[in-house]
Amino acid sequence: MNSALIISIITTVLIGMIPRAMPIFAAAIGETVDQAAGTLNLGVEGIMLMGAIIGFVVDYYTHNLVLAFLTAGFIGIAFSAIHGIVSITMKLDQVVSGTALWFIGWGLSGVIYASIFGISSIPPTVLTLKPVYISYLSSIPFFGKFIFGEDPLVYILIVLLIVVQYFLFHTKQGLNLRTVGNDPRVAEVMGVNPILYRYAALLFGGFMAGIAGAYLTLAIVGSFYFDMTAGMGFIAVALVYFGKWNPWRVFAGTLIFGAVYVLYFMMESIYPVIPYEFYQMLPYLVTLVMILIIGAKARAPAALTLPYIKEG
């Protein structure tokens, strides 16, 4: 490889990783808050698919992107509310409930698509989000374009990252929420309502997962296809572990995933000898290895996945 090729690889990875990472990050930041309060939502994958199809349908008919994203977010809230009723109120197993949610979203999104658009060789498309160039900053040579020339959601998500970080570690409500995730009984004794906090965190996570799904259809691909998330929802859940329930670390994890993802597309064209399926596996393999190495020492919120059952 010559140096020009290497530079072009690096540039492509840097340009491509942010759009790849953002949908996962949107889902992961929600899941981080959710898990910090003690609820694991394995249904993120299904909710993303629902957000993807609903966002797509709304945008297709109304051409109103804001409305499309919001609807996708609300479908996420509705789906995670089901998870809440089953696992928080009825105190049943979170893994089973989340898995059920995944399958419902997986199947239902396909059914909705097929029943509205039918099956055609040319899939319907919508216009994707346009990048917003921040003047001055985006004219910085080399880096300017891909760091300061992203679609508006990227900026919103980065603001959200800062807000969530501040919320979890520098506000009373964040401390209360983490207390609920560690020991809901202690929270109750200290006058904090664990059920309320768990629901709020879960619904926020659902909203973000819905947004994440719409992000795929409305900002990246421009159309919907069956099972288009291809495990991104699970990667989001895994990256929360990798990030040790710290928003900044979760963000870093999603960027690494995004970079590997872009890299595999390029490697595929450079070394086509290796089967395409192998490349496709790479980002997931890297995520797994990352979690094995770093996540092994991670300390989960002590009450994660445990329902709160009041004594007496």
Add this chain to the structure above:
Amino acid sequence: MEKVEPIIKMQGIVKTFPGVIANNGIDFEIYPNEIHALLGENGAGKTTLMNILYGLYRPDKGSIYVYGKKVNIRNSLDAQKLGIGMVHQHFSLIPSFTVLENIAIGLKDIRIRLNLDKIRERLEKVMSDYKILVNPDKKVEELTVGEMQRVEILKLLFRGANVLILDEPTSALTPQEVEELFKSLRSLVSEGKSVVIITHKLYEVFEISDRITVLKQGKVTYKGLTSKTSQDVLIEAMIGRGVNITEFPRENKNYEGEMRVEGLSIYDNKRVPIVDNVSFVLKKGEILGIAAVAGNGEKELIEAIFGLRKISSGKIIMDNKQIEGMSVKQRIDNGLGYIPEERLTKGVAPGLTLSLNSVLHDHWHEPYLKNTVLNESEIKKFAKSIIGKFNVAAKSENVLAKNLSGGNIQKFIVGRELLRSVKYLLAVNPTGGLDIGATEKVRNSIMEFRNNGGAVLLYSEDLDELLALCDRIMVMYRGRIVGTFERNNFDKLKIGALMLGKGIS
């Protein structure tokens, strides 16, 4: 002398739980600037009474007055608003949070921004006011038990508690930590607070308290100032006068074989002895009782003999065979039986039928196992015989164990242990929580087993039960055997005094 009004008055408190009257018309007062010891055996109703004051339980009857005003305490927040705080045996702390963060959880006077520096300032003021010190930036998991307790006390003071209730505060502390705690409590009282300590340790009461209330079986049996109270009066109030000892028919024959325990010790992970150099002989045809206040190594000793707990040193010899290196299965095969206290989790497999539960210890033997397959008809026959002979109220042997009442499960467990060929039986609180009928059945069965040459090592929290059943009683205190009594020398008050550590440093 002027009369001091109590700041808190509980009157005629009654609280029942299914099958138990935990509090039966209790009057209790807390006075300003005093340490009040609430004394009693396990199950006397001390914690229940204080949980009522702290709003965790609602009393069935009775009223509570704070500064002469009748109050309705619905939950612990109500109690905290009235200046009442309680430290339970299980701490309410988040181990991965710092001390400061733990103090800040749920604070009402912060709106959004959590300014830990401000909280630190306030905490440091509280710490210097009451001379209770702890590093505010350490994580709770890095603290000692004594320090965690201090955090709990600080948490209450931080929220303006005037009355602090401590449930068995010394049970997990080292002697030095106990000294520290007592110092803190004295400085609290000198700063105008009132303290209630729930305890069953006699020496603590005299060392720290100003006033004593003794509970026994849900009733107040003694009330008075510590300075005007003698140890003997307290012991009697706690365990009661000697009652008529029930006489069971006893056949005294000599049988071959005995279990010998020699120099058995168990250390915890901090190298503190839980069971300390215990030796005794258990003969066939005898019931040997262990009398101890819970937490003095009695259960650990029995678990170690059955093989559920590693021993640090010592020997266990059963019929001239050394068994301390054997697995539980091997011990069972050599004739050891066990009636555990936790019948639903250790006595039976709740989700299995009675017939499968009947062969938990034998299903690897003939006739229950034939050519590697369970022999259902033999197993059912055995289960049926337990149900029949021990009056277990169950529709059939196919009922799941968890669908039986506690008393019937216990009769079933006792029946199983006694009908299979057990030679030595270990029993922990075999009649705990049972009604009179089931209690009688269990006691009679154990006695019959003894009369037929069985050996029983019995621990019971009910001293009267030990006095009724045992041929000998040994008293355990802080992991050691501190006295042994033959049946003709049984003296309830003497045994009680030893159990409570009187005259033992």
